Amino acid sequence: MEIDRKAFRSLTSGLYIISSIDADGRLCGCVVNTLLQVASDPAQLLVSINKQNATAEAVSTSKRFCASVLSQDTTMDLIGTFGFKSSKDIDKFSEFDHSVCESGLPRLTHDTLATFEVRVDSTVDVGTHLVFIGTVEDAEVVGEGTPITYDYYHRVLRGKTPKKAASYNDGDDPAKDEIVEIEETASSEQKVAWRCRMCGYTVEGYPDGLPEDWRCPMCGVGRDYFEKVLI
Ligand SMILES: Cc1cc2nc3c(=O)[nH]c(=O)nc-3n(C[C@H](O)[C@H](O)[C@H](O)COP(=O)(O)O)c2cc1C
Known part of the structure; x- marks a missing residue:
C-alpha cells in the first residue's frame, strides 16, 4: 500500500x-x-x-x-x-x-x-x-x-524542510509548490520583493527579476526557487 x-x-x-x-x-x-x-x-x-x-x-x-x-x-x-x-x-x-x-x-x-x-x-x-x-x-x-x-x-511563514530533517516528506519539495501570483493592482506603497521558497529569505527590489547567477544568501539555492511578492 x-x-x-x-x-x-x-x-x-x-x-x-x-x-x-x-x-x-x-x-x-x-x-x-x-x-x-x-x-x-x-x-x-x-x-x-x-x-x-x-x-x-x-x-x-x-x-x-x-x-x-x-x-x-x-x-x-x-x-x-x-x-x-x-x-x-x-x-x-x-x-x-x-x-x-x-x-x-x-x-x-x-x-x-x-x-x-x-x-x-x-x-x-x-x-x-x-x-x-x-x-x-x-x-x-x-x-x-x-x-x-x-x-x-x-x-504562515511558508518555510520549508530540508531533506536531512527527520520529518522531510515529498510534499516539502519546493519544486512542486505552486507559484504564488501577485496582485497586479498593488498599491503604490507596496514594493516588489523576492522570497526564497526554500528557506523564506526575502530580498527587496529587482523589479525586473533577480540576476541569473543569484544565490540565496541564507540557504544557497538559485533564483528559480524565488517567487515575486509584494511587501
Ligand atoms: C523546520 C526544520 C526542521 C528540521 N528538523 C530536523 C530534525 O528533526 N532532525 C535533523 O537531523 N535535522 C532537522 N532539520 C535540518 C537541520 O537543521 C539541517 O540539516 C542543519 O543544516 C544541520 O546543521 P549542522 O550540520 O550544523 O548540524 C530541520 C530543518 C528545518 C528547517
Whole structure:
C-alpha cells in the first residue's frame, strides 16, 4: 500500500535548536522538530538527528546537548542559519544571543522561550538518523511568548524542510509548490520583493527579476526557487 506523505503533516511539533560541542571544540547547532519529552521522573527528552549533521557528531562524542525552544517571533534568518547551513562551514552562534554552559556546551537564548541541558543516556541508530535519549540536568524559562509550531512555520511563514530533517516528506519539495501570483493592482506603497521558497529569505527590489547567477544568501539555492511578492 502506498504511503500518503501528506498524512505526516498532521503530526504536531514545535521547532527547537539542538546545540553541542564537537571533539575539536567547535560549537554546533541545528534546527529540529523532533524533540520530545518521554518521561517526567526523571525528566527525559529525546531528539532525532541526521547522521550527516555536524550536530549529531557533536552530541555523539560529547554525550550532551542543549535544547532551546523557539518562539513564534523567530526570524527566518535564524532558521536559515541553523536549519540550512552546516556548523562545519560557519560559526552559527556568532550572530545570535547565546551563552556557554559550565560543561562548555553552547546554549542559544535568541528568540528562545526555554532551554534544557541534557545528558545522553542512550543512542538508537535508526538508519539515516540517531535518536538520542537523555536525562534533563537543567531547565530554565528564558523568555515569554508563544512557542513556534511546525505547522505555523509551514502554513504562515511558508518555510520549508530540508531533506536531512527527520520529518522531510515529498510534499516539502519546493519544486512542486505552486507559484504564488501577485496582485497586479498593488498599491503604490507596496514594493516588489523576492522570497526564497526554500528557506523564506526575502530580498527587496529587482523589479525586473533577480540576476541569473543569484544565490540565496541564507540557504544557497538559485533564483528559480524565488517567487515575486509584494511587501
Ligand atoms: C523546520 C526544520 C526542521 C528540521 N528538523 C530536523 C530534525 O528533526 N532532525 C535533523 O537531523 N535535522 C532537522 N532539520 C535540518 C537541520 O537543521 C539541517 O540539516 C542543519 O543544516 C544541520 O546543521 P549542522 O550540520 O550544523 O548540524 C530541520 C530543518 C528545518 C528547517
